[in-house]
Amino acid sequence: MPAEARAHIDDLAAFVQASPSSYHAADEARRRLVEGGFTALAEADAWDLAPGGRYVVVREGSVIAFALPAAATATTPFQIVGAHTDSPSFKLKPKPTTIGTGGWWQLGWEVYGGPLLNSWLDRELILAGRIVTLAGDEHLVRTAPIARIPQLAVHLDRGVNNDGLSLDKQRQTAPVWGLGDAESADILAVLAADAGVDPEEIGGFDIVAADSQAPRVFGAHDEFFASGRMDNLLSTHAGLIAIQGAKPESAIAMFAAFDHEEIGSSSRSGAAGPFHEEVLTRILAAFGAGADERARSFAQSLHVSSDVGHSVHPNYSERHDTVNQPVAGGGPILKINANQRYATDAHGAAAWNAACERAGVPSQEFVSNNTMPCGSTIGPISATRLGIRTVDVGAPILSMHSARELTAVVDPWFLSRAMGEILAK
Template sequence: MTADRVPAEARAHIEDLAAFVTASPSSYHAAAEIARRAEEAGYTRIDEVDAWDIVPGGRYVVVRDGSAVVFALPEAAAATTPFTIIGAHTDSPGFKLKPKPTTHGPGGWWQLGVEVYGGPLLNSWLDRELELAGRLVTLEGDEHLVRTGSLLRIPQLAIHLDRGVNNGLELDKQRHTQPVWGLGDAESADILHALAARAGVEASQIGGYDIVVADTQEPRTFGHAQELFASGRLDNLLSAHAALVAQLQTEPREAITMYAAFDHEEIGSASRSGAAGPFLEDVLLRISAALGAGADERAQAFAASLHVSSDVGHAVHPNYPDRHDPANHPVAGGGPILKINASQRYATDAHGAAAWNAACEAAGVPMQEFVSNNAVPCGSTIGPITATRLGIRTVDVGVPILSMHSARELTAVVDPWYLSRAMRAVLER
């Protein structure tokens, strides 16, 4: 691929994705950034504790913890108007701060107690400058977003002290993943004081916290023609960003357009703000009620609705081609992928596939199929969960990447742009 084969629009999209990732070191920051961008585009922020004044032609955004739903109603919206939903998730695998997090290790090192979150590639987190990010909640219930910038590092053991390391690295999740963040007197080490100072609150007023570890290296393009893009948290901020861009660029026509970004996908989605929880259904029911829908009208609307669940997938790895299906080889730069699994680990069926293929064709976007090698277990995402919970037809899609669940992942510059264009075609159906 030469530089002139990467469209200017794709480069602009990747620059905006880089800005989105940089602004979103945690799911709570991602939800706040989604709401900020939606409000900037003319959407009205609504709160779950208030009565909602939802009207045809209106545009709204609502946040629950680290999740957000953005939706727009056509002028002719009525009780049986269907929904077209693009779903993604805001969290990424990594580490989360434990209670009593500050420890003092041998050698005078200040350390932090962290718990593994999801299924990260542990070795990829070693020897990187990392930050803490998330939310502090005061005893009064006020929430404060906080991030530290470069503060900590998980140091790898030198090869001189482990001569066999290149024959197989084994990391104990408790003993070998605790980061260092300072030196000196143990009494001076208190990470909660450091976080409180950055948030502008008193440490004694912190009633609770949800703090994760994030890589601080900036996203960047590289490669022969700058056609490659590396960044932390592409799983799944890449999809979250593509869907948000599509939603904000779309004028609703026959359907209510909606973008749903969920937290906690990496740990199973079973939470009040995860895809297995009630958040999306709560929003759908409140919209239906505002449009005067009873049970029968709501069932009609759901039956005519479509949910596109987007999460990253595996590009063929050049060093491990045997790990992939021999006939279906998604390649970087070849467009978004349609995810298929016989055991419904992905929710795609024939009707969903047809809808997605039609959208890609309408958008002029190339597409590829993804199916797992039978000998390699298949992952899953929010698609089957929301399909089971709501009964809305769902199709699973994504973008092929390398190094999934690494602290730093890799994609082709054009693919996130292709994905967003196809998403927009779905919303405009």
């Protein structure tokens, strides 16, 4: 295994641990970029952009960074790598503290996205996200391991191993987080203490659960990597590394990672919202672009939408296409779907395959078994909203939407290297 691949995966592990929520992921990306010489922009300020400049802007759980070539003009095209910062999980309800039978302190939460519910059982979970005070101040918070969804013992469900496990999302996913006097139970007080504010000052909160187990490398030759939130921090991290090293010559290099992909992207900070388009427009406007120049820029631009994809599963190979079977360690995948659940077309495929060739990394294709409809990504959403040619790619993993997913150590490194070639134009 190349030393660079191991260094990349160790840094991915650190990024995951720093990013238990989308808000933390966007903030960690911003922090790293600013430390690397990018200038932080505020949306409410006027932007004074200079050719050759490097900038980053955050909206809630989304982050966009860009590097301008020295000869940037009103019609300079964009080379974009996109991802998302959120993952399937659970999100606290407005009255989150409940008392269960037997004096157990429990939490009331909603299912966020489409997690594999059984994978969240019997894990020590943290709570993370943001709280906003009545004065409007935002605080990122994260607890120590505090909650656990306990599974029912096999003695009380004798058929579970034969009949399968089916969980009621309301009654059977509520975690325990304490015992004792009901009047002492207040999860908001725990979060307030982490933020250093009075619980009475909390005006709102967006808090999700995350697995507390650290990512790790394992396998006969340390070839595997297991982690929570790999969907889609794997791609977010790969894009972050690529933009940090970008030195564009003729195009504007951009990294864009959005919140809320797991629930459809329809939010002010999601890929279906206005954030991306507003940033693209403001960049070109800094060089005097109007509607005509913007259209000319977009017509020459490329967006590489990166999200994890399915590696062929050794125990369920019949669920995959019989010929197109991406393998772990085989390099990034090009996602193709006739019904445009992925945005890839022939020109986009050619651009991606050329980037992989320049990077010296292997590549492979993913297409669904016709009896297994595929999911989708930010790719078709961004392509529809912006009209920029888009290609869908990713890294092959197992256990997608599990609390803990699996990839080959080399594949995230391969993916980031190919992204780097996209941004080098």
